[in-house]
Amino acid sequence: MSIWEYANPKKFLTTSERVLPVLWVLAGVLCAVGLIWGFFFTPDDYRQGASVKIMFVHVPAAFIAINAWFMMLVASLIWVIRRHHVSALAAKAAAPVGVVMTLIALITGALWGHQIWGTWWVWDPRLTSFLVLFLFYLGYIALWSAIEDPDTAADLTSILCLVGSVFAVLSRYAVLFWNQGLHQGASLSLDKEENVADAFSTPLYVCMAGFGFLFLVLVLYRTGTEIRARRIRALMMRERMDA
Numbered sequence: 001m002s003i004w005e006y007a008n009p010k011k012f013l014t015t016s017e018r019v020l021p022v023l024w025v026l027a028g029v030l031c032a033v034g035l036i037w038g039f040f041f042t043p044d045d046y047r048q049g050a051s052v053k054i055m056f057v058h059v060p061a062a063f064i065a066i067n068a069w070f071m072m073l074v075a076s077l078i079w080v081i082r083r084h085h086v087s088a089l090a091a092k093a094a095a096p097v098g099v100v101m102t103l104i105a106l107i108t109g110a111l112w113g114h115q116i117w118g119t120w121w122v123w124d125p126r127l128t129s130f131l132v133l134f135l136f137y138l139g140y141i142a143l144w145s146a147i148e149d150p151d152t153a154a155d156l157t158s159i160l161c162l163v164g165s166v167f168a169v170l171s172r173y174a175v176l177f178w179n180q181g182l183h184q185g186a187s188l189s190l191d192k193e194e195n196v197a198d199a200f201s202t203p204l205y206v207c208m209a210g211f212g213f214l215f216l217v218l219v220l221y222r223t224g225t226e227i228r229a230r231r232i233r234a235l236m237m238r239e240r241m242d243a
Contacts, residue, residue: 007084009227016220023217030210037203051115056204058108060211061101062130068098068215069133069161069168072140076158086223088154089230091161092144093222097215099137106134129167136164150230 006012038056045052075091078084109127110120121127140160147153 004082004084007082007086009086009231012086013224013227016224020217020220023213023220027210027213027217030206030213032210034203034205034207034210038200038207042199042203048116051112052200054108054112054115055200056207058105058112059204060208061108062105063208064211064215065098065102065105065130065133066168068094068101069137069164071219072098073161073165073168076154076161079154080158085154085230086227088150088158089226090219090223091157092154093226094215094219095137095141095144097218097222099134099141101211101215102130102134102137106130133164133167136160136167140164 006015035056039053042053044050072091072094075087075094078087079091109130113122113127114120140157143157143160144153147156
């Protein structure tokens, strides 16, 4: 079975409708277990106190916000190279989810930063690049809405997605590029000195898995909605031409 079979809208809808209930359950269970475990069954940090538990929302949201853009980039490149409409619609469907995750990460980051730095915002390299990524998300969504022809919109948003990927990379690796930034390094790392304590890392992995499945569910659901909306528009145009 080839992955390109799912470029067929009917095949995509049939498969997604079959797997969505299972994915909903996985997303709900993992998010609930991870968040309850993280907020109620982990100790306070010896320096940050209870505020450290913001990480169980902030880190997964930031992880999805960045990787959602990369998923949009891959889908956009597939559209440009192979002209599969489902891939373009999947990129379009992922953008609102990505922008919400980015907003959650910015808000929780401000709350966490206020406790650590004593201010809601600093022009740290990672924070700044993350804010720019948020603006790219808004611009991407606005561009889809502003162009009536869907193929032209898909072409132009694909270019925007490619440009915005620079800031997605900067958001992920800004701490490594600019050592003077206030933002801490990655919460999860292969380096034991940088990685969070085991008491926090396990529920954090569960939260990240839950957010990942939630993102997948929302993208599949929204892509199906986009496919159906396009079919309705095509039928309406056909009726107008026949009238």
